[in-house]
Amino acid sequence: MPRPIDGLGDVLLDEAAIEREVARLGAQISGDYADKRLHLVGVLKGSALFVADLMRELTVPATLDFISTVPYAEGSASGVARIRKDLDDPIEGRDVLVVEGICASGLTLSYLLRNFETRNPASLRVCALVAKTRERPPDLTLDYVGLAIPDVFVVGYGLDWDERYRHLPYIATLT
Ligand code: IMP
Numbered sequence: 001m002p003r004p005i006d007g008l009g010d011v012l013l014d015e016a017a018i019e020r021e022v023a024r025l026g027a028q029i030s031g032d033y034a035d036k037r038l039h040l041v042g043v044l045k046g047s048a049l050f051v052a053d054l055m056r057e058l059t060v061p062a063t064l065d066f067i068s069t070v071p072y073a074e075g076s077a078s079g080v081a082r083i084r085k086d087l088d089d090p091i092e093g094r095d096v097l098v099v100e101g102i103c104a105s106g107l108t109l110s111y112l113l114r115n116f117e118t119r120n121p122a123s124l125r126v127c128a129l130v131a132k133t134r135e136r137p138p139d140l141t142l143d144y145v146g147l148a149i150p151d152v153f154v155v156g157y158g159l160d161w162d163e164r165y166r167h168l169p170y171i172a173t174l175t
């Protein structure tokens with residue numbers, strides 16, 4: 001067992017469970033994109049560890065880009081995010097899979113999908129390792145989800161609280 005870390009509560013996904021979920025998602029995605037070239041877009045920074053592991057599970061050729069958004073103000077009704085670091089490459093005509101570490105309200109992904117649609121990708125899907133069980137915009141479909149969790153704050157495996165805990169190899173609640 002890892003040494004206890006300040007502020008951590010229950011482990012919701014341990015290392016083995018994460019490995020299993022990532023392998024399952026990788027196999028499913030590889031099957032669905034069997035005759036395609038996949039273009040992964042990781043949403044920084046939470047997806048960094050996940051997308052690196054997911055990519056290694058793919059058996060289809062894949063390219064990788066990243067995007068970073070400024071979070072919308074929590075509680076604001078608009079859900080308008082802003083792009084901090086845009087994609088390096090155009091996505092027109094490409095089969096794009098947006099990869100997110102965690103989906104909570106879904107506002108960030110919903111904003112990104114609307115933005116990406118205007119760039120005319122050949123296809124556009126979403127993969128989230130963790131999705132909180134809560135209401136999300138009706139136009140948002142999570143095509144691939146690792147695990148549904150209750151609406152609690154979690155950290156680890158790329159997910160942070162105030163930039164802390166990203167390095168943990170498991171996902172746990174905060175106390
Ligand atoms: P959403 O727009 O509400 O779906 O939230 C998206 C972003 O909020 C994620 O990309 C995370 O950066 C952050 N976030 C939401 N819930 C959590 C959590 O439980 N732990 C860490 N980050 C979270």
Ligand code: MG
Nearest residue numbers: 159160161162
């Ligand atoms: Mg964060």
